[in-house]
Amino acid sequence: MYIGCTSFSFNKDIIAGKRSLKGFLDICKDLQIKGIEFWDEHIEELEKDKFSLKELRQEVINRGLKFITIAVNNHDFTSLDSEIRKNDINKVISGINIMNDLNCKILRVLPGDLIALNKDEEKYYPLAISCFEECLKLAEDKKIVLAIENCPKNTDPTVVKRIIEEFSSPFLKACPDIGNIRKDIRYKAFESLLPFAVHIHAKTYHFEEDGRETFIDYERVIKMIYNQNYEGCISVEYEGDGDEFEGVTSSVKLIKRYL
Numbered sequence: 001m002y003i004g005c006t007s008f009s010f011n012k013d014i015i016a017g018k019r020s021l022k023g024f025l026d027i028c029k030d031l032q033i034k035g036i037e038f039w040d041e042h043i044e045e046l047e048k049d050k051f052s053l054k055e056l057r058q059e060v061i062n063r064g065l066k067f068i069t070i071a072v073n074n075h076d077f078t079s080l081d082s083e084i085r086k087n088d089i090n091k092v093i094s095g096i097n098i099m100n101d102l103n104c105k106i107l108r109v110l111p112g113d114l115i116a117l118n119k120d121e122e123k124y125y126p127l128a129i130s131c132f133e134e135c136l137k138l139a140e141d142k143k144i145v146l147a148i149e150n151c152p153k154n155t156d157p158t159v160v161k162r163i164i165e166e167f168s169s170p171f172l173k174a175c176p177d178i179g180n181i182r183k184d185i186r187y188k189a190f191e192s193l194l195p196f197a198v199h200i201h202a203k204t205y206h207f208e209e210d211g212r213e214t215f216i217d218y219e220r221v222i223k224m225i226y227n228q229n230y231e232g233c234i235s236v237e238y239e240g241d242g243d244e245f246e247g248v249t250s251s252v253k254l255i256k257r258y259l
Helices: 007-015 021-030 040-047 053-062 082-101 114-119 121-142 158-167 183-196 218-227 244-258
Strands: 002-006 035-039 066-071 106-109 145-149 172-175 200-204 233-238
Touching: 002 007, 002 066, 002 244, 007 021, 007 035, 007 040, 007 233, 007 244, 021 035, 021 040, 021 053, 035 040, 035 233, 040 053, 040 066, 053 066, 053 082, 066 082, 066 233, 082 106, 082 121, 114 121, 114 158, 121 145, 121 158, 121 172, 145 158, 158 172, 158 183, 172 183, 183 218, 200 218, 200 244, 218 244, 233 244
Parallel strands: 002 035, 002 233, 035 066, 066 106, 106 145, 145 172, 200 233
Antiparallel strands: none
């Protein structure tokens, strides 16, 4: 088990043009973060800089880091509009092909609109299933694992487990995010996703003086992960209101305390 970081932890700075993806990689190297995850909207910025994904992968390798995944935001797998769903299917298919070209094995995806799925699962579930059915064919062919993250915040991830079990494929797994789960079911629901985990997000927001995360008991979380014999990446995803560098630094120190 090792620590990673998603570029979304620096989203405010990256979007504002205050930090480049190379700068993000430099921070990861300095903080001894091994696993690298890029957000798809940050990758789109590469085209403006005439900088290719393969060149970015080489930058990762040059720093002794490991390119884990790109986070594709297919929120519209549950859209009632078939054309909108098709656009997101194409987005995921493109992501699968990119991962294949980069020799990476995991593509982080979404279940669709998890809020809508929580509100009316039987209405939206078949739409999500039809999208995954189409994408999974290519993923299995390319041997790329689609890792479904339970996103956004304050949601019930049970349907993510249902989708994974529907296909029972080694190429459709989970990316559990403890911080996105409703507080009243947080730890039990997180634990239920761990047997399917191939990538994990460690969401952080705020820290106490002793370094503990204010809202999430990471000592408990890490113990749960160890109990599942998980050996992959735990990717820091800082989403607090404070300085992003300080937030990521505090997150890494916290997780290292229990690894």
